[in-house]
Amino acid sequence: MAQPLVTINIAVRNGEKYIPWCLDSVLKQSYPHEKIELNILDNNSTDNTKEIINNLKTGNEDLSITKFSLFEKEENLGMWPGQEWLLEKSNGKYIIALSVDVLLDSNFIKNAIEIIEADNKIGALQAKIYRAEPITMGGNLKLKKTNTIDTLGFEIYKSRRSVNIAHGEKDEGQYSKSTEIFGVEGAVPLFRHEALKNIKIDGYIIDPDFFWYGDDLDLAWRMNVFGWKQIYAPNVIAWHDRQTTKTLAGGKLKNFIKIRKTIPQFKRRLDYRNWFFAVIKNDYLSNFLHDLPRILKRQIMLWSYFLIFEPWMFLEMPHIVKGIPKMLKRRREVIKKAKITPKDIRKWFK
Numbered sequence: 001m002a003q004p005l006v007t008i009n010i011a012v013r014n015g016e017k018y019i020p021w022c023l024d025s026v027l028k029q030s031y032p033h034e035k036i037e038l039n040i041l042d043n044n045s046t047d048n049t050k051e052i053i054n055n056l057k058t059g060n061e062d063l064s065i066t067k068f069s070l071f072e073k074e075e076n077l078g079m080w081p082g083q084e085w086l087l088e089k090s091n092g093k094y095i096i097a098l099s100v101d102v103l104l105d106s107n108f109i110k111n112a113i114e115i116i117e118a119d120n121k122i123g124a125l126q127a128k129i130y131r132a133e134p135i136t137m138g139g140n141l142k143l144k145k146t147n148t149i150d151t152l153g154f155e156i157y158k159s160r161r162s163v164n165i166a167h168g169e170k171d172e173g174q175y176s177k178s179t180e181i182f183g184v185e186g187a188v189p190l191f192r193h194e195a196l197k198n199i200k201i202d203g204y205i206i207d208p209d210f211f212w213y214g215d216d217l218d219l220a221w222r223m224n225v226f227g228w229k230q231i232y233a234p235n236v237i238a239w240h241d242r243q244t245t246k247t248l249a250g251g252k253l254k255n256f257i258k259i260r261k262t263i264p265q266f267k268r269r270l271d272y273r274n275w276f277f278a279v280i281k282n283d284y285l286s287n288f289l290h291d292l293p294r295i296l297k298r299q300i301m302l303w304s305y306f307l308i309f310e311p312w313m314f315l316e317m318p319h320i321v322k323g324i325p326k327m328l329k330r331r332r333e334v335i336k337k338a339k340i341t342p343k344d345i346r347k348w349f350k
Contacts, residue, residue, distance in 0.1 A: 002117060003035050006109055007092030007193075011082025013043035015100035017134075018241070019052050021143050022100050031109035037067040039086045043076040067091075080186070080206040080215035087196065087205065095191045102188045103132060103143060105237035112190050112236045115178070123195030123228025124220070125236060126153035126184040128175065132239035143241060147171045150240045153232050154183035154220055158291040158349045159298035160279050162217050165232075181232045182348040183220025187240045195228045201333050207277070209323060213267055214274025221282040224348070227339030257309060269316050272302075276320055280327040281334055284342035291349060 008026060012019065026038060042050050053070055069089065077085055083097045094116065096109070108127065116122045131148040134141055149171055151164035164185060166175055184190075196205050199222050206215050223230060260268065279288075288295070306313040 001114060003032055004093035004113065004117070005035055005037060005091060006031065006094045006096065006113065007037040007039060007090040008096045008098050009039045009041070009083055009086040009090060010098050010100055011041045011043060011077070011079050011086060012045065012049055012100045013076055014045045014047045014049060016045075016047040016049045016052055017141055018100045018143075019049055020056070021103055022098065023053070023056055025102075025104040025106075025108075026098075028106045029104065029109050030107050031113065036109070037090065037092050038069070039089050040068075040070050041077070041082045041086050042070065042072045043078070043082055044073055080210065080219075081208060084204065084206040087193075090193065093193055095193050095196065097186070097189055097191065099187045099240070101132075101241045101243070102129075103145070103239040104188070108236055108238060112233065115231065115233050115236070116190065116192065119229070119231075120192075121227075121229050122231050123192050123199075123223050123226075124184040124230045125190040126181060126230060126232045127188055127190075127236040127238045128152060128171075128232070128234045129185070129187055130171070130237070130239045132241040134241055143239065145239050149175070150242055151185045151187065153181040153185050153230070154217060155350060156182050156348055158294040160275075160283070160291070160295055160349075161298060162275075175232075176234050178231060178233050181230055182224065183217065184230050185220075186216030187242075188238050189216070190236075192228075195223065195226075199223055199226050199228070201281075201330050201337075207281075207330070209326060210270075210274045210277070213270040214278060217275065218278040218281065221278055222334060224345055225282055225334060225338045225340060256305075260310070265312065268310070269313065272313065273316050273320055273323070277323060277327045280324065281331045284335075284345065286342045287346050287349070290346070 010022070029036065040053060050070070050072065071089070087095065094113065112125050112127070116125050129150040129152070131146045131150045132143040133146055135144050136142070147170060149166040149169045152166050152175055154162050155165050156162045165181065199205060199219070201222070205219070207218055210218065220230060
């Protein structure tokens with residue numbers, strides 16, 4: 001089997017809690033280290049993140065055999081804009097967009113490359129990601145690996161609500177088969193570099209107006225529209241300490257409220273705004289109209305909830321209205337470059 005160069009890109013800000021564990025899992029990869037390029041962008045950290053990285057770089061022989069670069073910014077570009085910046089420095093045939101709070105299984109890269117090399121229509125690969133639980137032992141933080149599923153990628157509903165597949169479920173072998181999915185989630189997706197270049201819109205892979213949150217949904221949707229497959233691979237494994245939404249809503253309002261309260265206000269606002277923009281940019285009009293009753297029903301329920309429990313969400317409306325002309329411009333480019341029909345993508349709306 002060919003062993004192409006793989007680039008691992010990490011955009012981090014104030015990640016001192018996680019960076020030692022994250023990098024340790026990179027160093028333990030069974031894939032040949034001379035075939036790994038590691039790029040880290042520090043987004044103006046104010047903690048010891050840079051010092052930890054530099055200490056690992058100078059004090060670990062394993063790291064020295066990896067193509068390694070640390071870049072520093074005097075501003076916080078954000079997670080996905082930071083990833084886009086790192087792409088300009090990336091030489092790999094495949095790109096792993098690694099979040100700092102993720103641990104990789106030692107065979108992560110090896111198994112992923114075996115799958116994606118077998119089909120040049122695969123644009124992105126989704127790992128089986130379990131939950132990692134932070135624990136303190138002897139005054140030191142450790143990440144405990146669990147068999148609780150964090151995500152197997154995105155699925156999307158006719159209401160245009162997107163969720164993490166199997167989030168919060170115990171793994172009992174029920175997701176042991178590889179399958180095509182609507183979209184890869186943003187914790188640790190592996191991309192074909194060619195596919196990322198192919199889906200650029202208005203000169204960008206990642207929409208610069210998103211900044212943070214929802215970027216991965218926008219990217220995954222566009223990858224679908226441009227005809228690239230996204231595959232869930234159960235033998236490509238990682239663990240993620242997700243900071244919010246660690247429990248399932250269970251369909252009950254009190255659980256929904258409980259979960260919402262764990263999410264910072266700015267994230268809730270960005271989540272909704274960027275979801276709205278992703279729909280405008282990527283949804284075929286015929287599909288949107290076909291599912292309009294479901295979409296309106298969910299929006300009425302959401303805004304009724306916002307009115308009662310989160311009235312500050314209405315402060316997002318001016319930002320949304322202001323951004324619509326830009327999104328419509330980018331939408332025209334998306335639809336112009338689309339490779340699949342509305343019927344082809346309609347199969348994903350559950």
